[in-house]
Amino acid sequence: MAVTPGGGPHREEDRLHPPSTVLFQGDSITDAGRDRTRPADLGHGYAALAAARLPGGPTVLNRAVSGDRLADLRKRWDTDTLAHRPTLVSVLIGVNDTWRRYDSAQHSLIDTWEHEYHQLLTRLHTHCAPRLVLIEPFLVPVTAAQWSWREDLDPRIQAVRRLAAAHGALLLAADGLLNQASRTAGDPALIAPDGVHPSPLGHRLLADAWTALLSDAPA
Template identity: 80%
Template sequence: MPATVLFQGDSITDAGRDHTRPADLGHGYAALAAAGLPAGLTVLNRGVSGNRLADLRDRWDADTLAHRPDLVSVLIGVNDTWRHYDSGLPSPADAWEDEYRRLLQRLHAHCAPRLVLIEPFLVPVTAEQRTWRQDLDPRIAAVHRLAAEHDALLLPADDLLNQAARTTGHPTRIAIDGVHPTPLGHRLLADAWLHLVRDPHRGGIPDSARNTRT
């Protein structure tokens, strides 16, 4: 049976996928990364636009555990920061980390997949967004700790995309509103993701799928 790779997250992962078509991958980094994976894999995108960690928790059973994936990639967190500033909805970083940890523990106990944890990121395009770092940076640090705890592959997306913004000369070339990647931003994420999971020393691609390319 083909191995299953599952992408989880918010609108950055969702990327306009058609929720009425379970196999649709959207038009973002998940779809781009899937195109670079070996043949024979089942690739699912279950990102949902607007999700905070609490929303992901509420659908974890149906949208993650039920698929018994062999590799799970998670990108979550920027909406927890965003809603703090635009809606006054608090999400303390320590409680957020504990909840994220519980999700990963449940996943490990259920089917023990390989994990890719992607840093939540922000490429500020306004002066106000620069103040968001005080809320987002602790979440990024939490993802680093969780990756170490679960022997997960860690994608340093915040550093990657902010460096790309400096290289290209303007943040909107990478993330049009500071949060949602442009096509170039999605391509950079996808390429970095594939670099992680293709590395045989990191063990990212499930063993059952390594030699299935035709």
């Protein structure tokens, strides 16, 4: 049995069997309008698109909550993540921590934010040792004011990259992916109308990248 640095064990049998329970976690980008009264509902975004392509018919859960910052995710980590004992976890969090700094003067320090994220992932590995996908928070600026958000968001993206390396996680480099797509499209609003929430095209690009990341990576 091999153990990735800072991460959970990668068993030889995992190479033969796809994950049995996949859990998507995060904020409104992942929530994507899911119906909270229906536990199996996956919303209308990249998580639902990616789930439809998973082989083997795993149980797929979406427990993202619109508006969440990392502190909010931390409060519900036990009930909405650990309690399900997932075999694969995908997390996208961070843009609301940046957003609230600029619209509500609620500033979370990057070092503290990274440490708390690290603690969540460490607890996850200790609890059930799933495969892990970390998705970078991203911003596709559609207004001049949003360019100033990069001062806060870029260090969070770098933190997620460090966390992915430390925890043996697959990393989806979403920020570069979607910003390149916006340049190709000629209009950032075609990818994320408000700069944060993806359009249907943006969600499809995320789902494509997420699926390719798992398909190309060793189990």
